[in-house]
Amino acid sequence: MGGARRMAILEGFLLLVLGGFAASFLVLSWELGQTAAMFPRLVAGVSLALLALAIVFQLMGRARARKKPLGTVTRAPDAVPWPAVLAAQIGYIALVVLVGFSLATVIYLAGSPLQMRYRRWGVLGAFAILLTATVVASFTYLFHVRLPEGILWSSLKSRY
Amino acid sequence: MWLEGLMIALQPINLLYLLLGTAFGLVIGALPGLGPMFAVALTLPLTYGMEPASAIILLAAVHAATAYGDSFASILINTPGGVGSVASCWDGYPMAQKGQAGVAMGISALGSFMGGIIGWVSLVAISPLLIMVALKMGPAEYFMVALMALSLLALASHGRVLKGLFLGGIGLLLSFIGRDPITAEARFTFGYLYLEDGLPLAPTVLGLFALSQVLVLSEQGGSIAQIRTVGKVWEGFKLALRLPGTIVRAGIVGIFMGILPALGLASANILAYFAEKRASKHPETFGQGEPRGLLAPEIAKNACIVGDLIPTFALGIPGSSVTAIFLAAMIMHGLQPGVQFFERSGALPYTVFVGILLAQFSFFIMGLLLARQFAKAVLIPNALLIPLIVVLSVVGSFAMRGYVEDIIVTFVFGFIGYLMTRFGYPGACLVLGLVLGDLVEANFHRSVLIGRGSYAIFFTRPLSLTIFLLTVLSLVWPYLKRLVAGKKAEREEAEEEESTVA
Numbered sequence: 001m002g003g004a005r006r007m008a009i010l011e012g013f014l015l016l017v018l019g020g021f022a023a024s025f026l027v028l029s030w031e032l033g034q035t036a037a038m039f040p041r042l043v044a045g046v047s048l049a050l051l052a053l054a055i056v057f058q059l060m061g062r063a064r065a066r067k068k069p070l071g072t073v074t075r076a077p078d079a080v081p082w083p084a085v086l087a088a089q090i091g092y093i094a095l096v097v098l099v100g101f102s103l104a105t106v107i108y109l110a111g112s113p114l115q116m117r118y119r120r121w122g123v124l125g126a127f128a129i130l131l132t133a134t135v136v137a138s139f140t141y142l143f144h145v146r147l148p149e150g151i152l153w154s155s156l157k158s159r160y
Numbered sequence: 161m162w163l164e165g166l167m168i169a170l171q172p173i174n175l176l177y178l179l180l181g182t183a184f185g186l187v188i189g190a191l192p193g194l195g196p197m198f199a200v201a202l203t204l205p206l207t208y209g210m211e212p213a214s215a216i217i218l219l220a221a222v223h224a225a226t227a228y229g230d231s232f233a234s235i236l237i238n239t240p241g242g243v244g245s246v247a248s249c250w251d252g253y254p255m256a257q258k259g260q261a262g263v264a265m266g267i268s269a270l271g272s273f274m275g276g277i278i279g280w281v282s283l284v285a286i287s288p289l290l291i292m293v294a295l296k297m298g299p300a301e302y303f304m305v306a307l308m309a310l311s312l313l314a315l316a317s318h319g320r321v322l323k324g325l326f327l328g329g330i331g332l333l334l335s336f337i338g339r340d341p342i343t344a345e346a347r348f349t350f351g352y353l354y355l356e357d358g359l360p361l362a363p364t365v366l367g368l369f370a371l372s373q374v375l376v377l378s379e380q381g382g383s384i385a386q387i388r389t390v391g392k393v394w395e396g397f398k399l400a401l402r403l404p405g406t407i408v409r410a411g412i413v414g415i416f417m418g419i420l421p422a423l424g425l426a427s428a429n430i431l432a433y434f435a436e437k438r439a440s441k442h443p444e445t446f447g448q449g450e451p452r453g454l455l456a457p458e459i460a461k462n463a464c465i466v467g468d469l470i471p472t473f474a475l476g477i478p479g480s481s482v483t484a485i486f487l488a489a490m491i492m493h494g495l496q497p498g499v500q501f502f503e504r505s506g507a508l509p510y511t512v513f514v515g516i517l518l519a520q521f522s523f524f525i526m527g528l529l530l531a532r533q534f535a536k537a538v539l540i541p542n543a544l545l546i547p548l549i550v551v552l553s554v555v556g557s558f559a560m561r562g563y564v565e566d567i568i569v570t571f572v573f574g575f576i577g578y579l580m581t582r583f584g585y586p587g588a589c590l591v592l593g594l595v596l597g598d599l600v601e602a603n604f605h606r607s608v609l610i611g612r613g614s615y616a617i618f619f620t621r622p623l624s625l626t627i628f629l630l631t632v633l634s635l636v637w638p639y640l641k642r643l644v645a646g647k648k649a650e651r652e653e654a655e656e657e658e659s660t661v662a
Contacts, residue, residue, distance in 0.1 A: 007582075014579040018330055025333050028348055036340035036347055038608075039601045040333065047329030054322040076381030078543060085378040086575065089371070089550060093567060096554065109547050116381065116543035127544060135555055143202055145559045148567075 015055070022047040078116045088112055100150030105132045165510025169518060174217050177210075178515070181221030182522040188222075189229020190534065191552055195244070196465070196482045198362075198560060199226040204485055204492075212493035213508055217515035219489055223482060224516070225523040227465045228272040231458060235264045236537045237384065237549060239370040244425040244461045246588045247433035249369075251446060251453030256384060258449050259391060261535035266396020267451055269527045271410075271458030274400075276520035278411035278459065279418060279466025283473075284513055299606035300618050304627035306600045309427035311631050312434045314589050321635070324589040327580075331593020332600060334359050341602050354565050363557035363566040364573050364594060368587045370553045371574025376581055377542045377549075384538040384545070393531045399451045406452050407459055409435055414460035418467020425464055430592065432460030466516060473497060473509070 026044035029037040088108070095104035109128035118124065139145045168174070181203070188199040203222045207215035227244060234245040235252035248268070255264040297305075314324025337348045338358030349355040377384070400407075410432040417428035436456035437446045446453045472483040490497050495505060502509050537545070557570040580587045611617030619625050 010579060011583045014576070014583060014585070017576065018326070022330060022333060025336070025348060032340075032347060033343060033345055035605070036343050036345040039604050040336045040347065043329050043332045043336075047326055047333065050322055050326040050329060054326055057322060076542075078541075079381030080378045082375040082379055082578065085375055085546065089374075089571060089574070092550065092554075093571060096567065097564060101554075101558075105551055109551065112547040112550070113541075113543040116378065116541075116546070118541065118543035123544075131548065131551070135551065139555060139559065143559065145555075146562060147555070148558065148564055 015051070019048065019051050022051065078118070080116050084115060085112075088115060096148050096150070098150055098152055100153045101147040102132060102136050103150070105135070161507050161510045162514075164507040165512075166514050168213055168507060168511040169217065169514040174214050174515065175518075177214050177218040178221045178518055178522050179526075181218045182225040182519065182526050185222040185225025185227075186229040186523065186526060186530065189226040190232040191556060195230055195362075196223050196226040197485075199223070200482050200485045204489055207489060207493075210493075212490075212495055213511040213515065215489055215493055216486070216512045217519070219486060220512070220516045221519040221522055223465065223486075224276060224462070224519040225526070227462060228269070228523045228527055231268045231272065231461075232265075232534050232537075233370075235268060235454070236261060236534065237370070237545070238373050239549070240365065244429055244465070245457075246591060247429040247457035248454060248461070250433065251448070251450045254447065254449035255451070255454065256535075256538045260395075260449065261391065261538045262393045262532050263391040263396040263399065263451075264454055265531035265535045266393035267400045267454050268396070268458050269393070269524060269531055270397050270400045271455045272462045272527075273520055273524040274407055275411065275414055275459035275462030275464075276466055276524075277517075278407075279415060279463040280513075280517050280520065282415045282418075282463070283466055283470050283516070297623065298621065299603040299610065300621050300624040301627060303600060303603040303607055304618065304624050304631070306427075306596045306603070308627055308631040308634075309431060309596065310589065310592055311635055312431060314586070314635075320584055320586055321638075323584070324586045327585055327587070327589040328593040331590040331595075332597045333593075334364070334590070335594045335597020336601070341598060342605050354563065359594070360557075360561065360563075360566050360569060361594060362560050363570040365591055366553045366557050367570040367573025367575075368577035368580075368591060370549055370556075371570060372577030372581050372587070374546050374549050374553075374574070375578040377546055381542060383541050391535075393528065393535075396451075400455050403452055403455055405439070406436055406455050409439060410456040410459035411463050413456075414463025415467045417460070418464035419470050425461065425468070427592070427596075428460040428464035429457035430588070432456040462520075466520075469516070473501060473512075 022044050025040055026048065029041040029044065032040075088111070092104060092108040092112075095107060098104075106128050109131055110124055113124055113127075136147060139147055184203070185196075185199055188202075189195065199222050200219055203219055207218060210218070230240070230245040231248045231252065233239045234248035235256055238249050238253040240246045240249055252264045252268065255261065310328040311325065314321050314328055333348075335358070337355050339345065339356060340347055346356055413432040413435055414428050417425075417431065433446075433453060433456050436452050437443045440446065440450075440452060442450075468483045469486065472486055487497055490501070495501060495508070540548075553570055553574075554567050557566045558564070560566070577587050579585075580590075607617050608615065617624070618628065
């Protein structure tokens with residue numbers, strides 16, 4: 001029951017974000033000139049009407065029949081709840097911004113599989129180091145793409 | 161001329177460029193989010209010192225191989241390599257989950273190859289005729305075709321039509337962020353300079369499909385393939401060859417969408433999928449690993465990609481942003497696209513045509529050699545696959561423009577995409593809206609201008625009206641069918657009751 005309630009809250013959150021987005025576009029379109037506002041206003045209005053219809057049909061469907069639980073998946077023993085994986089991803093971005101792509105990626109590639117109870121240390125070490133080296137080398141030298149070097153590294157470079 | 165062109169294209173240096181371009185394109189295509197645009201743009205500066213024929217052959221090889229490689233990620237990790245591979249996920253990924261990744265890769269390889277050949281034949285044989293049809297289409301028709309693509313995609317979303325249409329609208333709204341195409345007025349930027357260029361497409365798509373998939377995979381654990389086998393690539397071949405009707409239908413959709421400037425790739429694979437589902441006697445099998453559902457979009461995608469070159473070479477009008485780079489390459493090498501290209505360049509056009517044909521063979525052979533190895537990706541434990549996808553997504557979103565903000569956009573849309581996946585909201589509709597937004601709005605404005613401020617222009621032009629009616633009919637048809645079937649069942653029940661009473 002708790003799970004179903006959490007799911008309903010999450011879906012409500014999604015609808016709030018998407019609907020709020022369309023509504024804010026509709027409101028903001030009044031600040032624009034006639035030409036720039038015309039089509040966005042039309043699309044935002046139609047989108048909100050479609051959302052309202054979708055919600056009405058969904059509520060009618062729920063009232064008529066008890067819905068089967070949403071998002072049921074076959075879970076393996078190494079399954080991890082999504083908030084933990086999302087938190088690791090946010091940590092990874094923060095690390096990329098702070099210490100740069102290379103170091104952050106080695107740390108993330110070595111640490112993330114541990115979250116899913118992966119314990120083959122040799123594979124893990126090789127995976128983290130070789131993959132990072134391959135990505136960094138190919139993007140830097142082959143594709144000539146500068147990867148984020150991180151605030152710490154940039155400030156150290158500018159100081160010395 | 162053809163023989164001369166063939167001899168030039170077969171020179172060792174050109175064959176080397178062909179192979180290098182194919183290998184490079186396959187690698188880039190296999191990386192989530194990095195599609196033909198990135199690969200061709202990256203290759204362009206390398207062609208500076210080359211002969212014009214070699215340059216175009218290299219670009220054609222990269223273009224064709226990247227488009228084919230795009231399907232790897234769609235089939236194996238449910239992440240479209242680019243907008244042209246969205247529909248390839250729908251049946252390709254379920255096949256991989258069922259332990260048929262190799263079969264799916266076989267279908268994809270042969271489908272892409274046949275699509276390329278169909279596109280090539282149309283490029284050299286029937287391009288003038290097709291261009292005449294395309295030139296009859298004005299802004300109102302383009303607007304209607306784009307709306308039709310959005311509506312059909314919503315319809316293909318397995319009974320979530322309203323949610324699909326709503327998300328198509330949200331996608332359109334997202335595409336309005338940035339400068340207005342007519343007045344250049346900044347819209348919906350919330351004061352951020354970063355948003356004035358608009359919402360970046362690649363990071364958004366990577367978030368919606370790749371990072372959302374990461375969260376789904378983490379909840380499943382194990383590996384993608386629920387059965388520890390990948391099947392044989394040859395079986396995919398045999399399956400594909402047994403479906404000539406699918407090949408013809410998807411080929412026609414691909415060529416036609418290819419010659420329509422700017423509209424093609426994003427819509428071709430989706431329309432082909434939908435046309436195939438409509439033609440099937442068992443539409444309920446689509447979305448559950450139906451080979452036709454993978455073959456049709458693959459053929460249409462590659463037919464469209466080669467078809468895209470028709471207006472580029474023949475009229476000097478690029479069919480897409482990728483062919484715009486082709487156009488830039490031609491001009492850079494002193495070639496004048498359009499009629500002059502065919503009349504004043506000697507054997508060069510034929511060399512280019514042969515090069516494009518050879519590029520199809522090249523990616524097909526190389527893809528075949530690698531397909532089974534790539535297919536084994538579905539056996540990798542999710543514990544390793546998840547960080548791999550995350551890292552490639554971060555690099556993919558950063559590589560195009562070098563903004564850290566693009567990485568943040570990817571993660572935000574990753575979370576939204578995950579919620580949409582969980583609650584059955586078809587994310588592909590949002591992406592199509594985002595892709596088509598500029599085109600839809602520009603053609604809407606042009607039409608209204610031509611119609612002197614009146615919306616009647618959309619309904620007074622015969623072709624526009626026909627497309628509109630077809631769209632409405634497609635949207636209403638499933639409900640009408642259900643209604644008619646319900647009435648029929650009621651009538652039969654009543655008749656049965658009457659006969660029992662009698």
